[in-house]
Amino acid sequence: MELNIIAFGIAKDILGSSQVQVSLADGKTVGDLLEQLKASYQDFERLASLFVAVNEEYASNETILSATDEVVLIPPVSGG
Amino acid sequence: MELNIIAFGIAKDILGSSQVQVSLADGKTVGDLLEQLKASYQDFERLASLFVAVNEEYASNETILSATDEVVLIPPVSGG
């Protein structure tokens, strides 16, 4: 499947864009996505943390992704 | 000496006035004044506390009073 990945903050800077398309086999998980992204963009390894939100909720690494999900990269938050 | 005693809150209600004149021998203390007032107005004994301010500062029982002092009865405070 083709996943549309949305990025904020420093994740956007690392991707060089606020949205990228990622090809991922059907049935793959959030953990698989993170692994693939870290392989392609090594600066992600340097972050204090990197979470993924699926459909506006924090997702665990075990969450299985589908092509219709809204997938967002959440680098370390710093509101307030 | 004649002392002018100012009262607030429930102390004013107990005295029946916001100011009373009290006769006290020269050299007497805050403790002496409180004793004399409690003898005359027994409802003071029922208060949770009763302090005396002399010239806008809390005074200890040992403080010696003089006729020119501003003497104020401070029943339990309840601001806020």
Add this chain to the structure above:
Amino acid sequence: MTSITHKSIDLQSVIEAVQSPKCGAIDVFIGTVREQTKGKAVLRLDFEAYEPMAIKEMQKIIDRAHAQWPIEKMTIVHRVGSLAIGEVAVVIAVSTPHRAASFAACQFAIDTLKETVPIWKKEIFEDGEVWVAAHP
């Protein structure tokens, strides 16, 4: 800065008085008049103060807070007179570089104010009135 006022307190101006480019945090405590106490309906609260001493004692609270926390600016304003349900009786505002100190200083200030500042509050009920905390 401390003051006693006979009019309603302007929250915005109290907060503006403590804002500072050196600070990242402001905590504001606002004491308001509750409609009931221990389940009994309150009609209004009457506050009175020994004003010159109350202002001095509030300033002592600010001085003690400055000695304990890295405070930039701190203000306490207390209202006196007859207050209706919902009205603001006291506002304490404090600005600090980081947030933990602003909470600690503000809480210290209201806790201490209730113990030391010569201000008295009378609860007015349908069937009588009571000086708060007067009796054990």
Add this chain to the structure above:
Amino acid sequence: MTSITHKSIDLQSVIEAVQSPKCGAIDVFIGTVREQTKGKAVLRLDFEAYEPMAIKEMQKIIDRAHAQWPIEKMTIVHRVGSLAIGEVAVVIAVSTPHRAASFAACQFAIDTLKETVPIWKKEIFEDGEVWVAAHP
């Protein structure tokens, strides 16, 4: 009630939103832009949010606070965009019958917001810019 705004936050209206005749205490936390961080002059802060999720996460904080303290009303408003020194980035207001709960809930809310809500802050310096907390 939670919201993300692109305009300056009206403190008075946030406070009025939590006032209640059932409450004796309101605590308000205001996060402002400091002129320096670790001794280095900051020109401005740029905030961005994943807005729909940020609003949900702020509401979760309010729900968790309600589960822990007897809260009457609670509001969190966060601003995004480019903020100048001294401007207000976030306001949290909470009203409770008694004061201890208002401080505890407000402090819990800002502590948790900084950990969970998808909002990011970039410090802009004379000689560069940094996403706050991005790196260990």
